Amino acid sequence: MLVSDKSKTLVSVLIPVYNSEKFIRETVDSVLGQTLADFEILLLDDGSADKSSEIIKSYxxxxxxxxxxxxxxxxxxxxGIYIAKGKYIALLDHDDLMLPHRLKVQYEYMEDNPNIVVCGGYMYSFGMYSRLMKAPLTHLDIIKTMIIHCPMMNPTGFIRRDVLIEHNLRYSYGYSFAADYKLWSDIAQIGEIANIPEVFTLYRTYPEQTSIKYLAESEEAAGRIRLEMVEYFISLVKEDSKYYPVLMNRFLPALDELGEEGFFSSNTLFPFMHELISGLLERGDIVFK
Structure with missing residues (x-):
């Protein structure tokens, strides 16, 4: 079991809690079973009306x-970000389970890779569905994928807290049920992100799950985030690129007009933009600042 000899807590595990009495004990126990012992678990009770608080206070x-x-x-x-004492913040949802090695592996990875701001990993779903949930591994693949969908699995997120504080990065209002996606996209624009090809979290699926109940609201917000990522990449196209005047003067205005006329949906637009931006990156026409 890895224990720090430093006075500073290594990891703050943030778990938002809302009417979680069915699952919260199993979730907390999974964190207490970690092979890295130097952590705090911040159980952020978001106004629960059930016995969640009683269960948590019994520990x-x-x-x-x-x-x-x-x-x-x-x-x-x-x-939770504000009060966290850890050098790192690990995220977990109230109904999911950490595998015992997660914090140790992610902590050691981040210590060995100081250029990485956030690392995530794989999940395995259980309950209604059982499947391995993979994600792209490198920063470039992750940030490009953000044009299509969220490539970071929130219950595996492991963040350098000082980067959040230094850049004043927080969860944003106005992105209902996609606030994590928005945070990842904001972080990706100021630092490197990576995923480790290991399963860190067991992801519970059930009919009352928030991501299932509020899928429409989540997709609306996600569409705006994807558009923001497209705009971010376009802003990085070199002005001396031979494609720059075509993009700015002809292509993008035409795309806006056709979109307003309903010629394509988000299901066709964002995969197309992903291919376009991938091509510009391969040709060296996009340069990260």
């Missing part, structure tokens, strides 16, 4: 910390 392990919050999910998440 005697001083690493388990109950934090009462008013019902405002974005504010609750950002409060």
């Amino acid at each position: 005697t392990d001083i690493r388990v910390k109950y934090v009462s919050c008013t019902h405002d999910f974005i504010k609750t998440l950002n409060h």
Whole structure:
């Protein structure tokens, strides 16, 4: 078991909690079973009306910390970032399970790769569905994939807290049920992201799951994030590229007009833009600042 001899906590595990009495004990126990021992668990109660608080307060392990919050999910998440004492922040949802090696592997990876701002990994779903959930591994593949979908699995996220503080990065209002996607896209524009090809989290699937109940709202917000990522890449096209005047003066205006007329949907637009931007990157016409 890896224990730090430093006074600073290595990892703060952030778990937002809302009416989680069915699952929260199993979730907390999975964190307490980690092979890395130097962590705190911040259980951010977002105004639960069930027995979640009773269950959490029954733990005697001083690493388990109950934090009462008013019902405002974005504010609750950002409060967790603010009060976290760890060098790193590890994310986990109230209904998912950490595999025992997760924190140790991610901590050691981040210590060995100081250029990486965030690392994630794979998940395995259980419950309604059972499957291995993979993700792209390198920063370039991850950031390009953000044009199509979110390539970071939130319950595997492991973040350098000081980077969030230094760049004032927080969860944003206005991106209902896709706030994690928005945060990853913001982080990707200021630092490198990576995924480790290991399963770190067991992802529970069930009919009442938030991601299932609010799929339409999530997709609407995700579409805006994808458009923001397209605009980000376009802003990086070199002005001396032979494609720059074509893009700015003809292609993008035509694309806007055709989109307004309903000639294509997001299902066709974003894969097309992914291919276009991939081509510009391969040709060296996009340069990261």
